[in-house]
Amino acid sequence: MSKKTFSVFSITVILLSLVWIMMTPILFPSVQADTNTFAVHKGFQAPNFTLKTPDDQTLSLSDYEGQPVLVFFWASWCSVCKRTMPELQSVYEDFAPRGFEILAINTSFQDTLSNAINYFQSQGYTFTMLLDLDGILSRDYQLHAVPLSVLINPDGEIVDVIIGSGMSESYLRAQLNNIFGERD
């Protein structure tokens, strides 16, 4: 490429790029804080659900409007889940008085229900256990592997989705401090 061709080419590309950037807010307006769309992904509204507890109470996610909620999918055969849940309990004890709730959803359709209930009670967890008996919620929440942690802020917006062992006591503490910090 000769010097002149290169100069003309590069200046053209730079000017067209500049026009493209200028036009972007008009042609492709960004949708910030997508409050209308429900999806299991950071930034979207958490889809609502209704499930039963082991003692046959019915609970919905929408019951916890205005509170931060951790939706935690687990199974009794899952060692990572059982390693994580005591950590969740410890955070729960500190933050429950400020309105934090944990919904520990047992994937009962692929677990032995009695094992799950025995485990949960023997550990003395004080957060809420729910049963996904038919697997419909797991499908709706695109469960690919347990544990799956979905942290929801008081506005019902998903703050983070973590598959596997990434959910830990320290991470949850940091996130909750941010959520409550913003409110205070």
Added chain:
Amino acid sequence: MFPIINIGPFAIQTSGFILIAALFMGIWIMGYFSKNLGTNGEVIENSILLGLIVGLISARAGFILQNPTALAGNPFAVFSLTPSMLNASFGIFVGVVTAFIFGQKKHLPLWPTLDTLTPLLILVFAGIHLSNFANGNGYGLPTDLPWGIQLWNETRHPVNLYVLVLISAYFIRTALHTKIFKNTGFIRSGTLFSLTLGVIGFITLISRSFVEEKVLIGSFDSWQLMGFALLVFGMAMIYHKGYKNQKHISVFISLGSNQDAEKNLGKAIDQIKASFKIRKSSNVYKTKDVISEDALSTFFNQVIEIDTDLSYIDLRTKLKAIERGFGRQQGNKKSVPLDLDILTYDNDVFYFHGKQIPDPNLIQYKYIVVPLGEIAPDFRHPASGVGVEDIIAQLSDKNAIQKLKEVENGFTT
């Protein structure tokens, strides 16, 4: 969307797997490229490794500094293997700076090293977008176009695929242009890297328009502005490297002769002096013929540093003309009235018409390195950054070399 790959009982996080695979493949291609360019692959790999380790530690430290309460329950969590507890941008920044400082300390030459890193840069960029595609990050705006994909409750622009198509096309173009990573395909070092930065910037600024969640500065997307800055920087560097007339370029030339050598070398120096400013010129050295290994043939060699404004191509033509004036026949290696070889041209690393610069003989033969070390003891190899003393220490050439002193009408030992 495929965030998890199930292999038997194991569930692997796709995004992490893709990033690691891209990194490994990039480093592997980079190693091959480095060998062909003559750059210091080992030191480059070490600096990348160091950058990665320090980057990871800093990413964790950054997260803890931002969220000091994270450790309230359990201080040992600072070592936990949770990828969510990382401050990525801080980690990348510290990692890159560390790798850069390490490279400087090891005398890695900037532009040839950056050229070597180009395949890694392309693959990591592609890997980031493929892993975003896998876990549905950086999703596009809703669209009615027939190629829209179903994601997060909408039919959306497959933005990450747009990027992957464009960067794959550029990767293939680069592979062809470099003869499958044999050379950079450009004369000036740094052109390939600058071009790649420009292309990555361009792809980013085009594709970000279709992303739904923008990071706005005023009414503009900050990634788009960053892409634009990269594009302008890349173009400016290419112009600076490739099109600006250079002045006072330092060129090292090796002179050799085995026919009437004493007279020819002296005459050659006179002719070069007529066209160029000679900055430095070494003593004459006597060696056995290392190329044809003819026991009876003895070569006289000398290295000079000249100052020129000529481009490499013009300089080479000029030197060839001088060679021919001495009756040099191309291809005749036995009888060499005068041989003029360009050893280095500025600090550039390139391949042109079957000739590699810096000359590969520069790290092989005493008859070149010893006189070079005499006139430029601080010389460093433009590609690898290895100092001339270390080059001499690593030579496998065991032939004797003898310095000659010039006396009137000839040389004496």
